[in-house]
Amino acid sequence: MAARLPSWAWVTGLTAGATAAVVVLAVQANHGPHPTAAVADQKPSASAGAHASTAPHASAPPALPDASGQGRRIVYSVGEKRVWLVDATGRAGRTFAVWPGTVSPQPGRYSVTLRIQSLKGSDGVEIEHVMYFTKVDGVNVAFSNALDGSSPPPADGKKLGGVRMPKADGAALWAFGDKGTTVAVVS
Structure with missing residues (x-):
């Protein structure tokens, strides 16, 4: 006679199987196409959060x-005060x-010269996805986002070259721009 498995064993097995299936589907979805539309009139918020305000009827x-x-x-x-990520076909x-x-760079063509995963910014904020692309009057200019997703505090008269962005946009820029990627600065 075969031994019967207790009900908790069945529930555990089914839960593990369902979790594995969800993980597989999540990985597959992550490698598929992603929507790329942006919202018009998106401005950084003044709050501590990194979420930009959006209009519900944005075009x-x-x-x-x-x-x-x-x-x-x-x-x-x-x-x-905006960044576009442009593919090889010229589509943003x-x-x-x-x-x-x-501190702002002059209009022109630059390239990403150094990438650092995370560090403390010159304003004392922990930042990540740091991508340096030029220097102005001895001040490094780089894209980054605050590790906690917050917007930068007031500058208090300091010369700061950080171009900060919301956390999700910082991750997208980091994935897009390798060392040597062109940075076109326009007025």
């Missing part, structure tokens, strides 16, 4: 600036608002 994302170059690149508009797959530091 198209802000257009990629005309004089931003060709090919795969990161476009940073100093005046619009993602755009988002940023919080620039007190």
